Amino acid sequence: MDKNIFGDTDLDAGVVDRKIFVDEEIYQRELETVFTRAWLFVGHQSQIPNPGDFFTSRMGEESVILVRDKKDEIHVFLNSCRHRGMKVCRYDSGNTSLFTCPYHAWTYSTDGKVRGIPQYKDLYEGVLDREKWGLIEVAQLVNYKGAVFATWDKDAPDFETYMGDALMHLDMALDCRDGRPGGSEVIGVHRWVLPTNWKYTAENFLGDSYHNPSHRSVDLIGIGPSGRAGVKGRRDGELETATHVWINFPQGHGVHSAVQPSFGNYTPPASDDPEIGEYFRECHRLRQERLGEESRLLPFTGNFFPNTGYHGGQPRGLVVWHPHGVDKTEGWRFFLVDADAPKSVKDYLRKFYMRYSGPAGMTEQDDMENWLYASKSCKGVIARRNPFNYQLSKDASQQNPTVNGIQIRGRVTTQMTEHMARGYYRRWQDYVNDADWDTLLGKHDPRHNVVQAAE
Ligand code: FES
Numbered sequence: 001m002d003k004n005i006f007g008d009t010d011l012d013a014g015v016v017d018r019k020i021f022v023d024e025e026i027y028q029r030e031l032e033t034v035f036t037r038a039w040l041f042v043g044h045q046s047q048i049p050n051p052g053d054f055f056t057s058r059m060g061e062e063s064v065i066l067v068r069d070k071k072d073e074i075h076v077f078l079n080s081c082r083h084r085g086m087k088v089c090r091y092d093s094g095n096t097s098l099f100t101c102p103y104h105a106w107t108y109s110t111d112g113k114v115r116g117i118p119q120y121k122d123l124y125e126g127v128l129d130r131e132k133w134g135l136i137e138v139a140q141l142v143n144y145k146g147a148v149f150a151t152w153d154k155d156a157p158d159f160e161t162y163m164g165d166a167l168m169h170l171d172m173a174l175d176c177r178d179g180r181p182g183g184s185e186v187i188g189v190h191r192w193v194l195p196t197n198w199k200y201t202a203e204n205f206l207g208d209s210y211h212n213p214s215h216r217s218v219d220l221i222g223i224g225p226s227g228r229a230g231v232k233g234r235r236d237g238e239l240e241t242a243t244h245v246w247i248n249f250p251q252g253h254g255v256h257s258a259v260q261p262s263f264g265n266y267t268p269p270a271s272d273d274p275e276i277g278e279y280f281r282e283c284h285r286l287r288q289e290r291l292g293e294e295s296r297l298l299p300f301t302g303n304f305f306p307n308t309g310y311h312g313g314q315p316r317g318l319v320v321w322h323p324h325g326v327d328k329t330e331g332w333r334f335f336l337v338d339a340d341a342p343k344s345v346k347d348y349l350r351k352f353y354m355r356y357s358g359p360a361g362m363t364e365q366d367d368m369e370n371w372l373y374a375s376k377s378c379k380g381v382i383a384r385r386n387p388f389n390y391q392l393s394k395d396a397s398q399q400n401p402t403v404n405g406i407q408i409r410g411r412v413t414t415q416m417t418e419h420m421a422r423g424y425y426r427r428w429q430d431y432v433n434d435a436d437w438d439t440l441l442g443k444h445d446p447r448h449n450v451v452q453a454a455e
């Protein structure tokens with residue numbers, strides 16, 4: 001392919017061409033090379049607890065159905081009839097024994113097999129092999145601690161290999177607050193379309209802490225669980241005393257986490273209800289008991305390549321940035337709570353999540369304005385002649401350092417950086433170039449193979 005497709009992008013120099021956010025050819029390449037190969041988050045098992053339950057989701061631009069079949073097995077199918085492509089499911093979620101296409105009424109069972117074709121005996125007998133015309137299913141699927149990820153690529157490495165050392169940061173989003181593995185449920189999903197390229201949003205979640213000034217007004221109000229105004233007014237108080245770490249992983253994932261220097265004092269979320277404070281205090285005590293020193297590692301935010309972001313602390317959940325055209329993105333935020341938390345705690349968190357995130361959330365509104373105007377700028381004739389600067393904390397990262405007594409795996413800085421973004425776009429270029437899986441996993445990236453290698 002055209003070598004110059006990335007324009008002036010030079011990640012060694014820390015420069016990214018604006019065209020990668022607005023170029024239609026690049027966008028089409030992404031749909032073919034990124035979204036057909038990478039592991040993508042589809043939904044959570046708690047959204048389909050019973051046989052026949054389904055939830056319609058997306059992979060790339062395409063609609064898919066996450067469904068639990070009669071035998072309790074989870075599947076992900078392309079939501080497209082094999083006859084002429086009509087959506088076989090037009091509901092967001094529900095329970096069914098069959099998917100009946102509204103167009104000519106072919107029907108499929110919840111395991112994707114063709115169940116019925118109108119006038120089959122008269123019109124198709126001896127020609128159409130029903131076994132071959134079931135719903136199109138993903139090549140691989142994993143139910144990881146309740147989170148369902150899938151890929152269309154049968155040659156993709158297994159999910160844990162794909163995640164590499166970033167997996168433990170996903171754990172911190174999916175595990176219960178008291179340190180038990182898994183055990184979370186989705187309490188609700190926000191979905192909305194915003195006029196920006198999907199990479200703007202994914203990159204922001206990689207750990208762009210540099211954009212804190214955007215949220216100044218929200219910080220001052222102090223909408224976070226801590227109830228306090230100030231720089232950390234949106235978050236748990238725990239992060240205030242911790243050393244922050246920004247990590248880039250060879251597979252293109254990036255996170256911003258933090259390490260407390262000692263166990264210290266814990267301040268539960270400010271709430272008028274003593275039951276809520278007590279619940280969080282007890283979770284924190286049990287987490288320390290279960291995880292020991294490791295419990296000093298605190299989750300914050302990140303993005304798993306290509307488009308699954310998360311907040312591991314508050315507001316806890318996963319977010320997927322689905323491409324919807326080169327300058328349109330559909331954000332889906334899946335909010336998580338411990339499934340066995342008391343109702344009062346779930347209600348408390350639900351209210352916090354709503355005032356924080358999504359199209360009406362106070363913080364997301366700030367972000368959306370930035371994404372929208374910044375993304376639009378990439379279309380300007382003059383603007384496009386001038387690339388973006390990605391040099392923040394260049395050459396400052398270390399491989400697997402020990403921070404506050406805990407080894408942090410990956411390429412790490414303890415100062416704000418854009419090295420997650422630089423690493424992300426390196427892998428993104430490899431995908432767009434249709435590289436082999438070793439390359440996509442970063443195995444040939446010297447930044448991740450040589451201890452203390454310069455960035
Ligand atoms: S498109 Fe589905 S039955 Fe024809």
Ligand SMILES: [Fe+2]
Nearest residue numbers: 211215363367
């Ligand atoms: Fe933000």
